[in-house]
Amino acid sequence: MQPLLKVEKLTGGYSRKKPVLHELSFSVRPGEMVGLIGLNGAGKSTTIKHILGLMQPHSGQILLNGRSVEQDPTAYRQTYAYVPENPLLYEELTVKEHLEMAAMAYGIPKDAFEERAAALLDEFQMTANWNRLSAHLSKGMKQKVMIMSAFLVRPALYIIDEPFLGLDPLGIRALLELMVRVKESGGAILISSHILSTIERYGDRFLLLHQGRLTAEGDVEALREQADMPGASLDDLFCSLVTRDVTLR
Structure with missing residues (x-):
């Protein structure tokens, strides 16, 4: 291969x-x-x-x-998709908006985005934080957002x-x-x-x-x-x- x-x-x-x-x-x-x-x-x-x-x-x-x-x-x-050691998020954006931004960058269709995002939010226990600003997330939660963004786009x-x-x-x-x-x-x-x-x-x-x-x-x-x-x-x-x-x- x-x-x-x-x-x-x-x-x-x-x-x-x-x-x-x-x-x-x-x-x-x-x-x-x-x-x-x-x-x-x-x-x-x-x-x-x-x-x-x-x-x-x-x-x-x-x-x-x-x-x-x-x-x-x-x-x-x-x-490729990259997950850095230290999470890098925009404080004024929500979890949802970060995932939407990743989907747009990689051209992910809306229906695929919604299905993938829901599964990842459930898998990482982040569903309740869907509309939460990243400024209010813990470091571990921010890391989860970075991970979800990477796996959402399936590079x-x-x-x-x-x-x-x-x-x-x-x-x-x-x-x-x-x-x-x-x-x-x-x-x-x-x-x-x-x-x-x-x-x-x-x-x-x-x-x-x-x-x-x-x-x-x-x-x-x-x-x-x-x-x-x-x-x-x-x-x-x-x-x-x-x-x-x-x-x-």
């Missing part, structure tokens, strides 16, 4: 004299969840910003469905950054169940998280970034082989791999 997202020899960052990312290459295919893991400052957020088209690579390229953001910015950006690729922070247990369960359904329907997910025990259960492959380089990749069994730690958990593999002096491939 051809990759939906393809990152090829990406070098980038905020300064050409001191890049954050070095020759980074990986792919995400339809129907799989790929976990992007690493220490703080490893380059995870910088990688995501490059994929979103918010930063220009120093070298290398990023392709979504075979096209770059420069070739067709609108089509490129409609291929080919979901890019999710630390989604579990601030969510209550029912919200976490609802999100995990949604991600499973996305995979089963052929959608792709790139998720960055420090909650390794959770993404170990749901992720298909993992990309370990360390100091801006891809130091290990593969499913849990492949990481165990690279670390020479049979039966180890993702938590233990992570700690071992990032503290080694040599780069493991």
Whole structure:
């Protein structure tokens, strides 16, 4: 199966004299969840910003469905939905208006919008907050609005950054169940998280970034082989791999 997202020899960052990312290459295919893991400052957020088209690579390229953001910015950006670590909402808009705005941006018909929105509101226990201004929502509720906006539009690729922070247990369960359904329907997910025990259960492959380089990749069994730690958990593999002096491939 051809990759939906393809990152090829990406070098980038905020300064050409001191890049954050070095020759980074990986792919995400339809129907799989790929976990992007690493220490703080490893380059995870910088990688995501490059994929979103918010930063220009120093070298290398990023392709979504075979096209770059420069070739067709609108089509490129409609291929993905992004859930940031910190929810970004308009305080003067209601929950309903945020979801309506997402639907309009992706061209979702009214009947499909109403059906999808009702299901998501019920799933995340947000129906009673339908007409509530975002300024009056808790951080966890705001995060739910961001998640609902992303899953409402049903893009080919979901890019999710630390989604579990601030969510209550029912919200976490609802999100995990949604991600499973996305995979089963052929959608792709790139998720960055420090909650390794959770993404170990749901992720298909993992990309370990360390100091801006891809130091290990593969499913849990492949990481165990690279670390020479049979039966180890993702938590233990992570700690071992990032503290080694040599780069493991």
